Amino acid sequence: QVQLVESGGGLVKPGGFLRLSCEASGFTFSDHYMYWIRQAPGEGLEWISYIGSSGSTKYYADSVKGRFTISRDNAKNSLYLQMNSLRAEDTAVYYCARAGRSGVHFDYWGQGILVTVSS
Amino acid sequence: QSALTQPASVSGSPGQSITISCTGTSSDVGGYNYVSWYQQHPGRAPKVMIYDVTNRPSGVSNRFSGSKSGNTASLTISGLQAEDEADYYCSSYTTSSTYVFGIGTKVTVL
Numbered sequence: 001q002v003q004l005v006e007s008g009g010g011l012v013k014p015g016g017f018l019r020l021s022c023e024a025s026g027f028t029f030s031d032h033y034m035y036w037i038r039q040a041p042g043e044g045l046e047w048i049s050y051i052g053s054s055g056s057t058k059y060y061a062d063s064v065k066g067r068f069t070i071s072r073d074n075a076k077n078s079l080y081l082q083m084n085s086l087r088a089e090d091t092a093v094y095y096c097a098r099a100g101r102s103g104v105h106f107d108y109w110g111q112g113i114l115v116t117v118s119s
Numbered sequence: 120q121s122a123l124t125q126p127a128s129v130s131g132s133p134g135q136s137i138t139i140s141c142t143g144t145s146s147d148v149g150g151y152n153y154v155s156w157y158q159q160h161p162g163r164a165p166k167v168m169i170y171d172v173t174n175r176p177s178g179v180s181n182r183f184s185g186s187k188s189g190n191t192a193s194l195t196i197s198g199l200q201a202e203d204e205a206d207y208y209c210s211s212y213t214t215s216s217t218y219v220f221g222i223g224t225k226v227t228v229l
Contacts, residue, residue, distance in 0.1 A: 035218075044122070045157070045165065045208050047218035059216050062120070095164060104212045105155035105170035112164055 002026040002108045004096050009113035016086050016117070022079040022096030022110055030054075030074040033099035035106055036081050038092035038115075046092075049081065050099075064090075086117045123148065123209055123221035130227040136197040139224045141209030142190060147219055149190035153212035156185060156194045160205045168207075169194060196226070204228045 008020040022034070035050045048061045049070040058070055069082040079096050093112040100107030124142040131137040141148065141156075148154055152172045157165035167176055169185035172192060182197045192211075196203055209221040 044223040045159075045210075045220040047210070047220060050218070061217060100155075100167065100170055100176075102153070102171050102174075104151075104153040104218075105167055105210070106157070106165075107167050107170070107176065109164040109166075 004108060004110035006096055006110045006113035009115045011116045012086055013119050014087060014117055017084045018115060020081040020094055020113060024077045029077040033103060034072060034079045035097040037095045037097055040092040088117050091117045120213060120217060120219045123211060123219055125209060125221040125224045128225045130229055131199045132229045133199055135199050136195060137199060139194045139207055141192040141221045143211055144190055147211040147213040148192050150214055151212050154187060154192040155210045157208045158205045199228055201228050
């Protein structure tokens with residue numbers, strides 16, 4: 001069965017950095033676009049980035065552009081999010097998600113990982 | 120990119136039908152048939168209920184249906200059940216090759 005497991009979250013000071021990982025299993029990872037989506041405490045969902053199946057296509061939300069970098073290692077079935085210059089407003093649960101068959105929806109989600117930015 | 124507009128809350132009695140609207144612009148909802156809907160129970164990851172406006176993934180009850188007219192998409196839940204009580208989010212692909220979510224709607228089963 002499809003599984004996505006995020007790791008790497010935690011508490012970080014403003015201006016700091018973190019690298020999130022998402023380990024995929026149960027499907028051919030290299031066939032799918034992958035996404036990062038976050039949810040601030042008590043708030044709604046926010047799409048933040050996606051990466052094409054080969055890694056050459058990448059898009060970011062304006063809120064993270066220039067600070068976050070998405071990448072993937074198809075040999076390791078893993079997705080990454082390098083987060084730099086973190087701000088208090090980046091505090092959220094971060095989900096990795098897989099692109100569905102049509103390629104423009106999110107058909108499987110990880111359990112989410114909490115990132116807290118606070119001094 | 121502004122969030123898509125959804126009602127903050129919708130409620131109904133068991134067995135009734137409810138509809139949640141999702142309003143965007145011609146740059147997102149109105150521009151593509153790429154609207155999807157997600158159900159989220161407290162403390163859980165979201166689950167896709169409808170994709171590409173009207174398509175239902177296998178395993179999702181046929182009580183859930185989607186439609187779109189112009190810049191507004193809708194999710195209808197018929198035969199409302201207690202387990203349907205959750206937050207619901209719409210999402211759309213955009214002309215900027217990005218995605219946007221709705222603000223979310225809390226569904227309450229009375």
